[in-house]
Amino acid sequence: MVGEDLGFSLQESGPKLTEYAELHGCSCKIGQSDLEGLLAQAGLDTDQPELLFGVGEDAAARQLTEDLAVVSTIDYFTPIIDDPRAYGEVAACNAASDAFAKGATENLSFLVVLGLPSELTDEAAPILNGIAETAERVDGVITGGHSVLNPWPIAGAAVNATAPPDELVTTEGATPGDRLYLTKPLGTQPAMGALRVREGEFGDQVSEATHRDITEIGADALEWMRTPNRAAARAFREAPVTAATDITGFGLLGQSQHLAGNARVGIELDHVPVIEGTLPLSDLFGYGLREGESAETSGGLLVAVDADGAGDLEAALEARDVFHREVGRVTEPPQVGLNEPTFEEI
Amino acid sequence: MREEIDVTGEVCPRPALMVRDVLEELEPGDELVVNGDYPPAEGNIQRTCEKHGYEVTKGEESEEADGDSFTLQIAVPDEAVGPHMGE
16 A cells, blocks of 8 residues: 555554644644743743753753763654654654754663553554664663553653763854754645645645645655654764754744854844645645744754854765755844745755 | 634644635635634634735634634735635
8 A cells, every 4th residue: 555655554544643632743842932931930941050951952961970971851742643653753753853952862761751542552562663663773772661541642752862071062052154054854744734634625625735745745754754863963073063953843943043042143044945845735734834933843953063164064964864954044143034045845 | 794614623734724715715805703722723824814815813712811712803805915815
């Protein structure tokens, strides 16, 4: 069947995982400003002297010895796709991504977070298989976990990874003049949305909106979502990278605002790579991909590099076969936004 | 003419597609009232409608304390104002 050729099952017969939750993938994150307000309310927005960095970054880092730091993070979300194994793969990939975004790429351990409604407990094994497969791909180990019954399915992991302290990267170091790179194309939200409505009353509208087959777009998006950002993060060491973050539910624009706010700089984005066929789907669904506002799940890394070292970063990414595009530059504050961007279909 | 559609309980991208279907049947000067309870749908419906030349006004429901329910009033413009969705 077609789904097998695409590398995932379209779940014609099994339960549709995505129907058990009202928000999907990283779009179930609470809003950025709500989160900032919550942290302030809870007194968690102050400096933490015990840590190299913590709240406000993608992951926290604690120095253990002179040459070793442990980076920890947790991430889980509701199903982005009906195939349980693919869901597990993407969830684990996304969880590890926060550590990679901080430059921690070694000795990964995964504590699995799994919650399923009672009628979906048969899906637990394939979800765990998917998580285990991703862990293996990044030379990680599953060290345990916690499973509960939950009305909405959730899956992900708490991840620890290590790095020498001087190889860690935050969002704070970007300076005007730096160049910005992105290591995956955007468009996972419209791609997955289209898969959910490709049959039934809206099937014709959705397939007529774009020149590509909806399942092919979905397969592309899934392939990007289950590609770990580890190789991209390893390339950081060979270039003067000044800041990095991963693109998630806040979208390219939200993540740029986050980085710019932490570094007290501006950002101008003028080139946006997107998965082929996702722009018209985003327009149809009102998702905001053209504005950089479409949520991404397990997105690529947004990396700022000193302009003099941009060639080194490109060479290091190319040497590892990591997709990358220059998407803009760091400017003087306070403007952050897209400036008449060109969209490149990938 | 004033039409009303309830997208309560519908998950994205369905609400935006449902609204689009109804709008295509309306004439310039008509108004569509959309009620829903899924916060991301409100933004998506507003974005796709405004992109296609419709005027969108948030109703009182959107300002209520529970934060989830919303009402949008969508005015179908004269054809000169902007392209309709089907075009």
